[in-house]
Amino acid sequence: MEATTALTKATATPTFLARLARFWHKNKYAWLFLLPWFIGLIILDVIPIISSLYLSFTNFDLLTTGSWVGAQNYVHMFTQNPRYIKALSVTFRYVLLGVPLQLLMALTLAMILNRGLPGLAIFRAAFYLPSLMGGSVAIAILWRRIFGSDGVVNQLLAFLGFHMSPPISWVSHPSYNLYTLILLLIWAFGSPMIIFLAGLKQIPQEMYEAAAIDGASHLHSLRHITLPMLTPIIFFNLIMQIISAFQAFTPAFIIGGGSSGGPLDSILFYTLYLYFLGFVEFRMGYASAMAWVLLVIIAVFTAIAFLSSGKWVYYAE
Amino acid sequence: MTRFSRVQTVILLAIVLAGTFITLFPLWWLLVSSFTPEKLIFVQSGFWPTQFTLDNYLTGWKGATRVTFGTYFVNSFIVVGLRVVGTVISAAMTGYAFARLDFAGKKILFSIMLLLMMLPFHVTLIPRYILFYKIGWVDSYKPLIVPAFLATQGFFIFLFVQFIRGLPRELDQAATVDGCSPVDIFWRIVMPLCAPAVVTAAIFTFIWSWNDFFSNLIYISNPKKYTVALGLRAFVDSSSGAAFGALFAMSVLSLVPIVIFFISAQRLLIEGISTTGLKG
Numbered sequence: 001m002e003a004t005t006a007l008t009k010a011t012a013t014p015t016f017l018a019r020l021a022r023f024w025h026k027n028k029y030a031w032l033f034l035l036p037w038f039i040g041l042i043i044l045d046v047i048p049i050i051s052s053l054y055l056s057f058t059n060f061d062l063l064t065t066g067s068w069v070g071a072q073n074y075v076h077m078f079t080q081n082p083r084y085i086k087a088l089s090v091t092f093r094y095v096l097l098g099v100p101l102q103l104l105m106a107l108t109l110a111m112i113l114n115r116g117l118p119g120l121a122i123f124r125a126a127f128y129l130p131s132l133m134g135g136s137v138a139i140a141i142l143w144r145r146i147f148g149s150d151g152v153v154n155q156l157l158a159f160l161g162f163h164m165s166p167p168i169s170w171v172s173h174p175s176y177n178l179y180t181l182i183l184l185l186i187w188a189f190g191s192p193m194i195i196f197l198a199g200l201k202q203i204p205q206e207m208y209e210a211a212a213i214d215g216a217s218h219l220h221s222l223r224h225i226t227l228p229m230l231t232p233i234i235f236f237n238l239i240m241q242i243i244s245a246f247q248a249f250t251p252a253f254i255i256g257g258g259s260s261g262g263p264l265d266s267i268l269f270y271t272l273y274l275y276f277l278g279f280v281e282f283r284m285g286y287a288s289a290m291a292w293v294l295l296v297i298i299a300v301f302t303a304i305a306f307l308s309s310g311k312w313v314y315y316a317e
Numbered sequence: 318m319t320r321f322s323r324v325q326t327v328i329l330l331a332i333v334l335a336g337t338f339i340t341l342f343p344l345w346w347l348l349v350s351s352f353t354p355e356k357l358i359f360v361q362s363g364f365w366p367t368q369f370t371l372d373n374y375l376t377g378w379k380g381a382t383r384v385t386f387g388t389y390f391v392n393s394f395i396v397v398g399l400r401v402v403g404t405v406i407s408a409a410m411t412g413y414a415f416a417r418l419d420f421a422g423k424k425i426l427f428s429i430m431l432l433l434m435m436l437p438f439h440v441t442l443i444p445r446y447i448l449f450y451k452i453g454w455v456d457s458y459k460p461l462i463v464p465a466f467l468a469t470q471g472f473f474i475f476l477f478v479q480f481i482r483g484l485p486r487e488l489d490q491a492a493t494v495d496g497c498s499p500v501d502i503f504w505r506i507v508m509p510l511c512a513p514a515v516v517t518a519a520i521f522t523f524i525w526s527w528n529d530f531f532s533n534l535i536y537i538s539n540p541k542k543y544t545v546a547l548g549l550r551a552f553v554d555s556s557s558g559a560a561f562g563a564l565f566a567m568s569v570l571s572l573v574p575i576v577i578f579f580i581s582a583q584r585l586l587i588e589g590i591s592t593t594g595l596k597g
Contacts, residue, residue: 023421026419026420027420027421029414029418029498029499029500030414030418030419030420030423030499031420032500033410033411033413033414033418033499033503034410034411034414034420034426036407036410036411036466036467036468037407037410037411037430037467037468037474039467040407040464040467040468040469041429041430041433043448043467044441044445044464044467044469045433045436045441045469047444048440048441048443048444048445048448049436049440049441049444051444051447052440052441052442052443052444055443055444062447062450109333109336112329112332112333113333115326115329117326117329117330117333118330123333123337124587125579125583126337126340126341127336127337127340128579128583128586128587129341129344129576129579130340130341130344132524132528132575132579132586133344133528133572133575135528135530136527136528136530136546136571136572136575137528137530137546137549137550137553137568137571138347138549138568138569138571138572139343139568139572141549141553141564141565141568142343142344142346142347142565142568143343144553145350145561145565146343146346150359151359152346155359187340187343191590194587194590194591195590195591197591198591243435243437246437247437247438247439249530249531250528250530250531253530253534254550254553257553257554258554271439271531274439275531275534275535278442278443278446279446279535284443284446284447287443288443288444290439291437291439291440291442291443292440294437294439294440295436295437295439295440298435298437302435
């Protein structure tokens, strides 16, 4: 008995070292390649995520150390902060109206372009270009002028016989300015359109041929072949566009003239208000709490999409 | 799919043409206005310039904060250029490790990487700002550039993973037999074969960083360090009512690099988003 333990002890150390050496030998290159990413993961993601959760329960403001306030930030934003509720409502309207319209536009044009129209490459390029620019300062400036009181939209309306006196400035009117931002979101429909086009190319031709032999009309093929086969792509685009639309910032910042949120806070996007609290008023604890609520909102939307996907997303075997 | 009759094709073509016209008109209007004399911009139709001038470009170039747009462009190219280099190198390295090498914890780390792609950046925004503030990096380009070298953009790691998985494994196996280490394989075999992925990642990083306004806004405050996006924004604030021509001219210039990249690499951009679903 004693002899065996001594034997195990004698061999245990080298085996362990050998195992460690083997482990190192097997993993060293992988860790070398992963090192930059791993440093970033720890310093720029993991630690900040934990810190931000902690900060959200404090009144930290960058100048003082701040103190623990419990759930006060979270309670305050939902019960005593009408501006926050306004920001939520503006952002929800933007996302829930803008994203479906943008995807509808993308899907419609992808299906038309996929019909083998002449000049596909040119049209595809023309529709794709705006989506590379949609979030830029330059385009927001342009939008502000196009939909301004003396802008080209009003010129066009006057040309069509709709004279307004005084002419409405669509970008600064509290009832309409959100819709100009939604139009800007729709205008950038090119990138989901490209993804839809790629999805349409995957649908086997034989399905349409078989349907045509059975006497199916275009509408029938659309309803019973194209749309079901595309549902995974619709699902993917929906999630990606919802996530990015919730985080929209630049157009509202430029069109609203800074972080003010426009007249009556009519375009006070969620991220705009978060920026205002965190980087203008330096209420960083409160802003962190807002960031966590944003994460929860996005997670809930994603979860709804995933949970409902069993009912409407069709995965071909 | 079922083919359309000639009449239907004509109707669809008309719809697409109208759509193209509506989509591109704002950009055309911006271009025309930038070459139109200031006092005519909101008077003329905007379809075709009635008078042509370069004045807007000359006044606009001087900028609004005693710093010219020349400085803004140089600053933007420095920041964006380094972000491109950092992102491509670090994302390719990480992508190679995930696609080709075996190591402990691979599955869980890969899931973490994918999960972080969905995370809104606002969750890490404030602690990152505090960190950069504490180490004195605020009002420098470091907070914009250094994270790029640490592969913080999961999209590009994913792009490289997908691309490298598609390369034939026989090449690395042959190289291993010949005594190449994974480092040699990465530099001599994988990277050269990855050229399309490198170009795609470089162009997307360029366009996103060029358009990036938010992180420039929070980290840069000295007008001499402004990038093009910040310079334009300063211009908007100072020119309330006046100098729209100059503002439009500089807006056009700010879009030129994007258009150049778009035209020269359109096929790669379209393949890039088709295969990985990158947002545009």
